[in-house]
Amino acid sequence: MDVSGKRAFDLLKSLAYVRVSGTPEEKQAAQVLLNVVKKDGVEGYIDTFPVHAGKVHRARLTVTAPYVKEYECTGFIRGESTPEGGLETELVYVEGATPVNLARVEGKVALINGRLNYKLYEKLMGAKVAGIISYSGTVIDRESETDIDILKLRETWTEPFGFTVAVNVRAKSAMDMVKKKASRVRIEVESERFDVESRNVRAVIPGTQYPDEVIDIGGHYDSVMFSTGVYDNMAGTVIVLELMHYFAAHPPKRTLRFHCFGSEEQGLLGSKAFCAAHEEEVKKTRLxxxxxxxxxxxxxEKAIVTGSEALTHYVEGILDEAGLAVEVSRDIYSSDSIPFADRGVPGINLLRAGAPGAAFIHDRRDNLKNGFLSAEGLESTARVALEIVRRVANAGNMPVKREIPDDIREKVDKYLFRKK
Ligand SMILES: [Zn+2]
Structure with missing residues (x-):
């Protein structure tokens, strides 16, 4: 018995629907994944955790001077509601968060280039903006073929910097506003904040010889809105379960814990929740x-090692010996290995990176109907993952040191917005 791309692809097909954090669809997918675990006779659990969320009941954006025009927009989830009659004020195009631009946004609405992020939010809130307009997509998008992303003010932004009114428009709309020198806007948003429940699915195969030495193997199964998240990342999830199938039939010397993480797309919330709730257990994690x-x-195929040079060479050695063509590098990777690295656990991030123009993430194009995924593609990464995990799990002596070198530590701290 071996890993099977076909079986993985069949499971992926059955879960190829939008699975946003905290929705009934995410919950349903978790149950399907747990059933796969149970069917193999493996010990499995669903762990729930709260996620700050919300709903935007209404969002409207109107330029009121020097012309009047309404632009289609979406309100940021967890954004502030506007007062009765809306928020009407001056509009400033903030090309970059330079001191000159920031000095003139107080009490005004800032139109930014592209997406909002932590750094920009910190600066705009520090400059006392009254509201933010971001955009997504490209200036040549066809409305019939694209969605306006529904974004969220993340808790990592709002906890330190507070809340504001925020809407998102199409890139084409942003360009139109700048071309026509829009100088005043009215924003009307009715938004509600509440918590929802998200879920991690976890399976454990105890080690036959070294049960207290653990390897955590994970992939997230949630998607963003409008995306069925098959490439990102039901693909990774079904590969994780392929490994579970294999080790259920071939008991490993070390304990293997398999994770399907929820809410990764909201800021690695599932893996953060697991690590926070199982601090003692994670102390046993070696990789x-x-x-x-x-x-x-x-x-x-790529392997990004979040760990030492020694671990990187070890991974290269395993793959060379097995004749598996994988590009190995050493760095952090914006995914669920981060909360583990934060606790001193080295990580190996595996991915089959789509070739240019041949794969899509985070919008409606990440969909099976576009035909860019295959059973062979899944099996390729599953073989790489199996080779590495099999070698480490069954090694006579643990070949991986539980260590994070300083340069990686610094990158993790920066990623998690820690200030020195
Ligand atoms: Zn992902």
Whole structure:
């Protein structure tokens, strides 16, 4: 018995629907994944955790001077509601968060280039903006073929910097406003904040010889809105379960814990919740193997080692010996290996990176109907993952040191917005 791309692809097909954090669809997918675990006779659990969320009941954006025009927009989830009659004020195009631009946004609405992020939010809130307009997509998008992303003010932003009014528009709309020198806007948002429940699915195969030495193997199964998240990342999830199938039939010397993480797309919330709720258990973790994106027909295998040079060379050695063509590098990877690295656990991030123009993430194009995923693509990464995990799990002496070198530590701290 071996890993099977076909079986993985069949499971992926049955879960190829939008699975946003905290929705009934995410919950349903978790149950399907747990059933797969149970069917193999493996010990499995669903762990729930709260996620700050909300709903935007209404969002409207109107330029009121020097012309009047309404632009289609979406309100940021967890954004502030506007007062009765809306928020009407001056509009400033903030090309970059330079001191000159920031000095003139107080009490005004800032139109930014592209997406909002932590750094920009910190600066705009520090400059006392009254509201933010971001955009997504490209200036040549066709409305019939694209969605306006529904974004969220993340708790990592709002906890330190507070809340504001925020809407998102199409890139084309942003360009139109700048071309026509829009100088005043009215924003009307009715938004509600509440918590929802998200879920991690976890399976454990105890080690036959070294049960207290643990390898965590994970992939996230949630998606963003409008995306069925098959490439990102039901592909990784089904590969994680392929490994579970294999080790259920071939008991490993070390304990293997398999994770399907929820809410990764909201800021690694599932893996953060697992690590926070199982601090003592994670102290036993020697290695984390994370799989995020995979299955593309045109693509290439990559391994990003969040750990030492020694671990990187070890991974290269395993793959060379097995004759598996994988590009190995050493860095952090924006995914569920981060909370483990934060606790001193080295990680190996595996992915089948889509070739240029041959794979899509985070919008409606990440969909099976576009035909860019295959069973062979899934099996390719599953073989790489199996080879690495099999070697480490069954080694006579643990070949991986539980250590994070300083340069990686610094990158993790920066990623988690820690200030020195
Ligand atoms: Zn992902």
């Amino acid at each position: 984390m193997v994370n799989i995020d994106i995979g299955g593309s027909v045109l693509g290439s």
